[in-house]
Amino acid sequence: MRExxxxxxxxxxxxxxATEVFVDRSRPGRYRxxxxxxxxxxxxxxxxxxxxxxxxxxxxxxxxxxPLSVTAHFLSPGRPGPVVIDTxxxxxxxxxxxVGATLAAVDEEGSERPLITMLGSYTGGTIxxxxxxxxxxxxxxxxxxxxxxxxxxxxxxxxxxxxxIDLRLHPDDAGFGAGRPVMRGWFRLLDDEPIDPFSxxxxxxxxxxxxxxxxxxxxxxxxxxxTAHVRGRPVPGWLRCQYTTRFISGGLLEExxxxxxxxxxxVAQSRxxxxxxxxx
Amino acid sequence: MRExxxxxxxxxxxxxxATEVFVDRSRPGRYRxxxxxxxxxxxxxxxxxxxxxxxxxxxxxxxxxxPLSVTAHFLSPGRPGPVVIDTxxxxxxxxxxxVGATLAAVDEEGSERPLITMLGSYTGGTIxxxxxxxxxxxxxxxxxxxxxxxxxxxxxxxxxxxxxIDLRLHPDDAGFGAGRPVMRGWFRLLDDEPIDPFSxxxxxxxxxxxxxxxxxxxxxxxxxxxTAHVRGRPVPGWLRCQYTTRFISGGLLEExxxxxxxxxxxVAQSRxxxxxxxxx
Numbered sequence: 017m018r019e020x021x022x023x024x025x026x027x028x029x030x031x032x033x034a035t036e037v038f039v040d041r042s043r044p045g046r047y048r049x050x051x052x053x054x055x056x057x058x059x060x061x062x063x064x065x066x067x068x069x070x071x072x073x074x075x076x077x078x079x080x081x082x083p084l085s086v087t088a089h090f091l092s093p094g095r096p097g098p099v100v101i102d103t104x105x106x107x108x109x110x111x112x113x114x115v116g117a118t119l120a121a122v123d124e125e126g127s128e129r130p131l132i133t134m135l136g137s138y139t140g141g142t143i144x145x146x147x148x149x150x151x152x153x154x155x156x157x158x159x160x161x162x163x164x165x166x167x168x169x170x171x172x173x174x175x176x177x178x179x180x181i182d183l184r185l186h187p188d189d190a191g192f193g194a195g196r197p198v199m200r201g202w203f204r205l206l207d208d209e210p211i212d213p214f215s216x217x218x219x220x221x222x223x224x225x226x227x228x229x230x231x232x233x234x235x236x237x238x239x240x241x242x243t244a245h246v247r248g249r250p251v252p253g254w255l256r257c258q259y260t261t262r263f264i265s266g267g268l269l270e271e272x273x274x275x276x277x278x279x280x281x282x283v284a285q286s287r288x289x290x291x292x293x294x295x296x
Numbered sequence: 297m298r299e300x301x302x303x304x305x306x307x308x309x310x311x312x313x314a315t316e317v318f319v320d321r322s323r324p325g326r327y328r329x330x331x332x333x334x335x336x337x338x339x340x341x342x343x344x345x346x347x348x349x350x351x352x353x354x355x356x357x358x359x360x361x362x363p364l365s366v367t368a369h370f371l372s373p374g375r376p377g378p379v380v381i382d383t384x385x386x387x388x389x390x391x392x393x394x395v396g397a398t399l400a401a402v403d404e405e406g407s408e409r410p411l412i413t414m415l416g417s418y419t420g421g422t423i424x425x426x427x428x429x430x431x432x433x434x435x436x437x438x439x440x441x442x443x444x445x446x447x448x449x450x451x452x453x454x455x456x457x458x459x460x461i462d463l464r465l466h467p468d469d470a471g472f473g474a475g476r477p478v479m480r481g482w483f484r485l486l487d488d489e490p491i492d493p494f495s496x497x498x499x500x501x502x503x504x505x506x507x508x509x510x511x512x513x514x515x516x517x518x519x520x521x522x523t524a525h526v527r528g529r530p531v532p533g534w535l536r537c538q539y540t541t542r543f544i545s546g547g548l549l550e551e552x553x554x555x556x557x558x559x560x561x562x563v564a565q566s567r568x569x570x571x572x573x574x575x576x
Contacts (some may be wrong), residue, residue, distance in 0.1 A: 019342055028384050060316065068475060083550075084520065084569075085369075085520055085521040087367040087415060087521070087523060089365075089386070089394045089415055089416075089417050091386060091387040091389075091394060092387070106369070106371060106398065106413045107371040107372070107413075109371075112520065112573070113372060114369045116396060116413065116415075118386065123341060130386060130387060133386045133394060133396065133415060135367060135369055135396070135413060135414075135415040135417075136369075137369050137520050137521060140522065148512060148547075148572060149544060149545045149546075150477070150510065150512070150544040150545075151542065151543050151544070151545060152477070152541075152542045152543075153542045153543065164324075174453070196432065197430070197432070204327050230430065232428060232430070240364065240365055240392065240417050241365040241367070241417060241523070241525075242522060243367060243523045243567070244520075245548075245550065245569050247543060247545060247546060247548060248545065260490060261432075261435045262432045263429060263431050263433065263527060263562050263565065264428075264430040264431070265429045265430075265431060265527060265528065265561070265562065266429075266526065266528055268364075268525075269313075270525065270565060282544070282545065285543065285550060287523070287567055288490060289364075289365050289487060289525050291391070292428060
């Protein structure tokens with residue numbers, strides 16, 4: 017065991033440990049877990065981390081199938097502490113099982129406050145051995161991780177969760193001066209912990225918002241919805257990530273994510289819809 | 297009233313009438329509706345039409361708020377006939393209300409078969425009066441609707457639902473010889489019925505699959521999941537639509553949709569994840 021950087025003396029826990037879920041026999045389909053410390057962004061638990069928790073419970077509910085496509089709507093901000101995840105299997109199919117899940121914080125009196133609600137399809141099969149493949153895109157070009165900008169948590173900024181992952185931003189995007197809404201960088205878990213579908217979901221929400229690079233008078237953009245598709249099983253090592261925004265309008269913006277592995281394959285694809293913070 | 301083309305003598309009903317939902321007081325949050333005739337694609341009800349039904353019920357459940365972002369997972373194929381839609385409000389917020397919904401077919405004995413399950417956020421406010429706007433894309437270039445290829449239902453192909461909408465495909469894409477997975481065209485409702493957020497959802501799933509243009513040995517691709525974001529209120533008239541696929545891999549493909557109005561504004565954005573039909 018070792019301490020992680022910037023987390024004020026909390027023992028190191030792996031991502032797998034920080035997202036562990038336990039069957040709660042008090043109610044069918046119910047699971048318990050704990051939001052670990054220091055997964056927050058300005059005080060609110062990272063959305064991708066909450067989705068990983070809900071996806072792990074759903075995955076168990078689906079009979080140990082693996083997430084293929086998950087969508088979360090964000091209801092209220094999370095804080096470290098106990099949570100319950102209520103799952104409902106909507107359909108158990110041959111290839112896919114569809115599960116709904118709601119993750120709620122539990123306070124000291126036992127009352128629950130829903131944080132996210134999620135819908136997902138889970139697969140038992142491999143998705144890597146299909147013969148037809150046609151890709152009309154290439155991974156983002158970036159300097160090597162060591163030539164990118166490592167992000168470590170600061171007193172106010174960058175946020176605490178940056179001590180929980182290893183993030184290296186493209187030098188052109190790290191200073192928030194790119195002039196266009198894009199964010200590129202490398203992602204891996206601490207100690208190079210192997211990437212599973214749950215950490216792929218985390219990766220789709222682990223980067224600073226693209227609008228930090230858009231030179232607009234805005235701050236953090238609260239996510240309404242995030243959909244992540246798991247498109248492959250990554251080879252070990254760094255993930256190459258790119259987030260772009262094409263439409264800032266009507267008080268909304270989307271953020272499209274691509275996560276590529278070291279073999280040059282797309283392994284996750286995401287889109288989130290966020291509210292543009294109101295100015296004044 | 298008039299007959300529509302190719303629908304064997306069924307009276308014309310507007311899209312609003314074909315997606316009408318009724319409160320069912322037998323259970324809280326329950327609505328009833330009917331899958332109208334001739335909204336099918338090779339025998340299965342169009343997914344966008346089913347989503348519009350579920351969104352209309354959810355919208356009422358949300359206190360007459362309007363869909364902002366909806367995600368459906370597809371459970372089993374629909375057929376014309378009675379359906380129930382069970383809704384559950386997850387959170388009623390100041391700006392957004394989040395609603396889960398499951399739409400199920402009801403057979404003659406009254407037993408239910410879930411067709412789709414949906415999660416969505418609904419808004420009470422306008423989304424058109426925000427000052428900050430930045431768009432890094434342009435509407436697809438296409439010949440005028442009259443110079444595009446009108447799609448009318450045939451005995452086997454095109455599917456029946458093409459008699460329910462007015463679709464004009466880009467001449468380069470209509471013959472399924474484009475050589476790349478793209479589909480562009482114009483969309484409007486019959487009799488130029490005004491486009492509301494529900495018909496925008498329909499538009500995101502109303503076009504032939506992009507893979508028809510990819511020159512791959514494949515047929516209809518069953519949708520796993522479809523997410524549609526309503527990004528604006530269209531001006532009256534034709535919608536300019538574009539669907540593209542960049543990643544066909546692992547037995548899956550995504551289809552990204554953009555729906556633009558006559559004033560050149562993006563009014564809906566979608567992504568669906570579909571299974572590549574297995575060859576042999």
